[in-house]
Amino acid sequence: MAKAELVPALISEGFTDVFMWVLTAYFTVGVFMNAISRSKPERFVMTPVALVLAVLFLLLSLG
Numbered sequence: 001m002a003k004a005e006l007v008p009a010l011i012s013e014g015f016t017d018v019f020m021w022v023l024t025a026y027f028t029v030g031v032f033m034n035a036i037s038r039s040k041p042e043r044f045v046m047t048p049v050a051l052v053l054a055v056l057f058l059l060l061s062l063g
Contacts, residue, residue: 020061027054 030050037043 017061020057024054024057024061027057030054 027050031047031054034042034047034050037046
C-alpha cells in the first residue's frame with residue numbers, strides 16, 4: 001500500500017520494492033498455472049484474474 005501511496009510508508013522502500021517484484025512474479029506464475037489447470041472454471045475465471053493482478057503489480061513495481 002505504501003508503493004501505491006495510499007498510506008504512509010511504515011517499512012523501508014527497499015523492502016517494499018523487493019516485495020512488489022516478488023508478488024509480481026508470484027501472480028505471473030499464477031497466470032500460467034491457472035492456464036494449464038484441468039479445471040475449466042479455474043482456466044476461464046482465475047486465469048484472467050491472475051493476469052489482471054500480475055499487470056497491476058507490474059505497473060506498481062515499475063512506478
